[in-house]
Amino acid sequence: MANRIGGAPPDVLSALGEPYESNAYNLGEGKRLYAWFNCKGCHADGGGASGPALMDGWWRYGADPVSVFVSLRDGRPNGMPAFGDKLTTEQMWQLVGYVRSIGRASAVTGAPSRNDEMQSRPAENRAPAAADLGTPPSR
Structure with missing residues (x-):
């Protein structure tokens, strides 16, 4: 492979249409693991x-799912710890899906990818109330 990582991703990734990046449950679990293992x-x-x-679209070791998986499993020099002995394979794929969704420019229909504080504008339910436009007409 171009990224010098041998092996192939599981068949489920292509057969189910990237289930770890488009499924709300998997993204939610990945987000939980991201917080739980203090990736933040x-x-x-x-x-x-x-x-x-993770939002800039360029990752030193590759942004494809297999490269991110290997980074999580084996760690990387200068600080990235290995989580291969702390996470199941399923959990690592969930975390891969969430991490890849953080840097995605387009929205994922499964679940929001970033916490509200990292969005470029406030979430709709946190936006300031509209200015008082006067009292509505009575009925």
Whole structure:
């Protein structure tokens, strides 16, 4: 492979249409694991901190699902710990789906990909109330 990673992704990825990136349950579990294993501590909500940003669309070791999976499983030099002994394969694929959704420019229909504080504008339910436009006509 071009990214020097041997092996192939599981058949389920193509057979089910990327289920870890389009299924609300899998994205939710990935988001939970992202918080649970304190990925936010290094990567923030995708904006980067001591670890690289996940929202910029360019990842040093590749953004394809297999490369992200290998990064999670085996870790990377200079700070990325290995989680292969802490997560099941299913959980790693869920985390891969969520991490890839953070940097996605287009919306995912399964679930929101970023926390509200990382959005470019407030969520609709957090937007300031509209200015008082006067009293509505009585009926």
